[in-house]
Amino acid sequence: MADDWQPIETAPRDEPILAAIRVTWQGGSCYWEQHIICIDSEEDRIADCDFDHGFEWDDYSHWLPLPEPPDA
Secondary structure (H helix, E strand, O other), X not given: OOOOOXXXXXXXXXXXXXXXXXXXXXXXXXXXXXXXXXXXOOOOEEEEOOOOOXXXXXXXXXXXXXXXXXXX
């Protein structure tokens, strides 16, 4: 992973982030997935912002801040 990825323990919980998770297939091969996630403040649990991936906050290992949106 690139040097700018940070440990998930340092991620803010009050804004959406890009999070990385290493997924292992039953055959043993691994790959990285990246998801936009945030915390559901009412339930204090992860709320996938792009769609439900079924992972918990602690399943992710690294994060990046989301880039600024483009100028209109």
